[in-house]
Amino acid sequence: MVFPLLPYFSSPSALSSLAVVGQALLQLTSSNVGSLIDVSKDSSITTFVDIPSDLEIDDSLVDSILSLLNNGVEGIFVSPEAATAILSSIPNARLVYKLSSTDQVEQLGLSQTTSISLPSSQPLGSLKSLTNGGKRQVYSTYEQASKVDVSSNVSAGITPIISADQLTVDYTEDESAQIDGKLSIVDALLPALITDRNDGLYTTLVTDSANTALGLVYSSKKSISEAIKTGTGVYQSRRHGLWYKGKTSGATQKLLKIELDCDGDCLKFIVEQSGAGFCHLDRASCFGKASGLSALEQVLVDRKTNAPEGSYTKRLFDDEKLLSAKIKEEAEELTDATTKEEISWEMADLLYFALARCVKYGVSLADIEKNLDTKALKVTRRKGDAKPKFIQQEEEKAAKKSEKETSQKSTERVIGPDDKIVMSRVDATTASKAEVDACLERPIQKSADIMNLVTPIVNKVKNEGDKALLELTAKFDRVELTSPILAAPFPPELMQISDDIKKAIDISFENIRVFHEAQNQTETLTVETCPGVTCSRFARPIERVGCYIPGGTAVLPSTSLMLSVPALVAGCKDIIFASPPGKDGKLTAEVVYVAHKVGAKCIVLAGGAQAVAAMAYGTESVPKCDKIMGPGNQFVTAAKMLVSNDSNAMCAIDMPAGPSEVLVIADKYADPDFVASDLLSQAEHGVDSQVILITVDMTSEEVDKIDEAVHRQALVLPRVDIVRKCIAHSTTIQVANFDEAFDMSNRYAPEHLILQIEDAGSYIDKVFNAGSVFVGAYSPESCGDYSSGTNHTLPTYGYARMYSGVNTTTFQKFITSQVVTPLGLQSIGKAVMDLAAVEGLDAHRNAVKVRMEKLGYI
Structure with a gap:
């Protein structure tokens, strides 16, 4: 609702605290356009501008008016003559016609919504009829404002325009009196207000400048007057009288604007809040926290x-x-x-x-x-074109995208439900190097895009702890939990598994333990490097480790064995599991059983980036871990990389990771069914898994037999749809000899390398880059994944060139020590001093020098 008073100021510099009403009418002169624009930019003041009739209407004046309207002036008060002269440039809706009588409305043919101003001397009934029930804004001007006349106009929905020098922020309880001939601004406001309360108070909503509700209070004539006079939040307490907000608490308010609702039965105070907040509970708002x-x-x-x-x-x-x-x-x-x-x-x-x-x-x-x-509010519009450099960038980006999509479409291979499930085939003896290299390329991971999605999740858990973890589990795992962890000892009913599964886990557990126990360095390595100098190296467990066990398309309790058993062997003090719960809020029973066997401290009931963040930074319930191990999707991998690079997290990870993969080298003596089963055991992991077969000196007919076996076995698999998509981007590469095969394998550096060749053991020396090698016809990848004893958490995406799979040392750090005797200092002292001198580190040199001097060596 337009405030029921429009104070008129002769110049911008005269603008006073009356502007708190939120409206101001300012007079334009030939030289004050810049000042008026500055005033209009004030976020708390709505401004109108009056064009005096003696100003000449020329292009310069029109430009000034346009500039004012473009910079936030709400409307322009003009004579009908001026309005006619400028209508071609300025919308009629932004003009207020200054008329001398009500008859001019009909004479000029003004629409029922065109704003007008008229002298207050016109009959009140005529003025009121011109409002058209609130459709038209009608203003009345006063030579000398009286309280009675203003009150009548305001009650009729007419906005009075009163010279600011006739107004005052002071007030009197005398309903008929004016103060030194001036009208109290509150007396122009009250006639627009209504209340049905017995105590006569006015309901008042308090908001901040962003329109966020802070609280609901009450106002009286006295409190409104005090608020306007002091420029602060002043209200009427129903029990304690006048209430100067913040007078005792220090949580004061600067009054920015007063508005009314459309019916006049609610005031709105817009304030700038200082201190703890508006609410007595030291919160910003009585309606809860901001969002x-x-x-x-x-x-x-x-x-x-x-x-x-x-x-x-x-x-x-x-x-x-x-x-x-x-x-x-x-x-x-x-x-x-x-x-x-x-x-x-x-x-x-x-x-x-x-x-x-x-x-x-x-x-x-x-x-x-x-x-x-x-x-x-702008009345002139730009064309709206972007700058040329950005248009060019977008055109280049669109062209590259189109080229890439065209290329992808030409190379994409889709295996339909009625198509044969076979891998692509490339003969390296006739194909170009580029064609062969393309077969060994891994799918591109959009790490930057993934990191942008993961970072807010990690930060949310870092900053909000358990609350964030529960919210994200509800969002991503679709399950509402009351606690983000399951603490040990674990309830027996949560690890109910069959005897066969229990026996399988126990066998696997023991084999993994035996193999990793053999890797455990329990003795201190001691070497005398020269007479009197003894250097040592000894292992110590990482105290608290996090084991991430994925869920998703396949539940992997075997991963819990591969991560926690080496941690147990290494002697880690606290083992923390993390695994996403099912829709019922429960964990895989096999995972809980493994956690029980290794003595895990707790299981974090979460997956994805949020689980990694919880273990990296710790929450109220989740212990902070020193190192996080375990495979996962691209979000898990991105989160692990993110926390490992954050010095505030102080958390290491096992290795980078990508989609799971296998490379099989087979010769003519390999059983096609064995080879097919190895390829498919990897293909069922996921559509982004990569499967490569390198055949050595095999005929096309011999390769065909493997294709037949792949198709036949794939059709009976429950996850055939996943297999179909994986095989669509998998390749068989035919090479002439083993040297080519192993050279290709070492360049690819597969997570799993399977040797389906005669006398496979004799070729181990040719393997330089691989996560784990499966040697011979009866060593399928599945054995290493579960029960042979080696670890299945392995480097992928080519990281086998520089990373090892998880092992006992993954859960340990190695500390070195040295003992230098007087004889040892005599042996190396001069060398130490000479090198320290070269580096300009005199204190280092001196630490040796003082000792050698006391020993009489120098």
């Missing part, structure tokens, strides 16, 4: 002052280049997003970094919203 952009702004404002050194937000405030780069990065990612989820996610990221920049430079959401409102 969305308002909450983010509050956090950023606080972090600008209080963020600890090293925090990410602190870095953003301190590093202008980083902040600018992140804004550009997020803006580009938003333009690349296509789904509803991606767009909302990327927009949230962009808003975070953009708002951080605003807060850094003292720009508030209210300032931004004022600019939005100002832009909506």
Whole structure:
């Protein structure tokens, strides 16, 4: 509702506290356009501008009016003659016609919604009829305002225009009196208000500049007057009388604006809150905590002052280049997003970094919203084209995308439900090097895109702990939990498994334990490097380790064995499991049983990035881990990489990871059924798994037999749909000899290498890069995955070139020590001093020198 009073100011500099009413009419002169624009940009003031009749209507004046309207002025008061002269440039809806009598409305043919102003001397009934029941805004002007006349007009829905020098913020209880001939501003307000309360108080909603409700209070004539006079939040307590907000608590309010609702039965105080907040519970609002952009702004404002050194937000405030780069990065990612989820996610990221920049430079959401409102008021419009460099970038990006999609479509291979399930085939003896290399390429992982999705999840758990973990488990795993962990001792009813499964786990457990126990270095390695100098190396367990056990398309209790048994052998003090719960909120019983056998401290009931974050940083319930091990999807991998690179987390990981993979080398003596079964055992892991077969000196007919076996075995598998998609991007490469086969394998560095060749053991010396090798016809990958004793948590995506699979030392660190006797110091002392001198480290040199001097060596 337009405030029932429009104070008239002769110049912008005369603008006073009366502007708290939210409306101001300012007079335009030939020289004050710039000052008027400055006033209109104030987020708490709505301004109108009066064009005096003696100003000449020329192009310069029209330009000034356009500039004012484009910069936030709500409307222009003009004579009908001036309005006619400028209508071609300025919308009629932004004009208020200054008329001398009510007859002019009909004479000029003004529409029922065109705003008008008339002298207050016109009959009240005529003025009221012109409002058309509230459709038209009618203003009345006064030579000398009286309380009675103003009250009548306001009650009739007419807005009085009164010179500011006739108004005062002071007030009197005398209903008929004026103060020094001036009208109290509160007396122009009250006639627009109604109340049905017996105590006569007015319901008042208090909000901040972002329109967030802070609380509901009551006002009286006296409290409203005091609020306007002091420019602060003043209300009427029903029990304690006049209430100056914050007078005792310090949580004061600056009054920005007063508004009314459309019916006049509720006041709205817009304030700037200081201190703890509006609510008596020391919260910002009586309606609960802020959310969305308002909450983010509050956090950023606080972090600008209080963020600890090293925090990410602190870095953003301190590093202008980083902040600018992140804004550009997020803006580009938003333009690349296509789904509803991606767009909302990327927009949230962009808003975070953009708002951080605003807060850094003292720009508030209210300032931004004022600019939005100002832009909506513009009467001249830009064409709207982007800058050429950005248009060019988008055209180049679109061209590359189209080229890539065309290329993918030409090379994509789809195996339909009626098609034969066979791998592609390339003969390396006739194919080009590029064709062979393409077969060994792994699917591209969009690590940057994944990291952008994972980072907010990790930060949420880092900052909010258990609360975030429960929320994310509900969101991603679709299960509501009351606690994010299952603590030991574990209830027997949660590990009810069949005797056969229990026996299988026990056998596997023991074999894994025996093999990893053999790797355990229990004795101290001691070497005398020279006379009197003894160096030692000894193993110590990592105290607290996290074992991530995936869920998803396949439940993998075997992974719990592969991770926890070596941790037990290594002597880790605390073993923490993490595994996503099922829809019933329960864990896989086999996983709980393994956790019980190894003496795990607890199981985190979560998967994905949130589980990794919980173990890396710790929560109220989840113990912080020193190292996290275990396979997972791309989100788990990204989260592990993220926390391992965060010095605040102080958490290591086992290795990077990608989709699971197998490479089989087979010769003409291999059983086609064996080879097919090995390929399919990997293909059923997931559609992104990679399966490669290298055949050595085999005819096309011999390879055909393997294809037949793959198709026949695949059709009877429950996960045939996954197998079909995996085999579609898998390849058989035919080579002439073993040297070529092993050279190709070592370049690929597979997670699993299976040797289905005659006298396979004699070829082990040719293997330089592989996660684990399965030697001979009767050593399927499945044995290593479960029960042979070797570990199945292995490097993928080519990382076998530089990483080992999980083993006992994965859960240990090695400490070195040295003992230097006087004889030893005599042996190496001079060498130490000479090298320290070269490096300019005199204190290092001196530490040896003082000892050698006391020993009489120098």
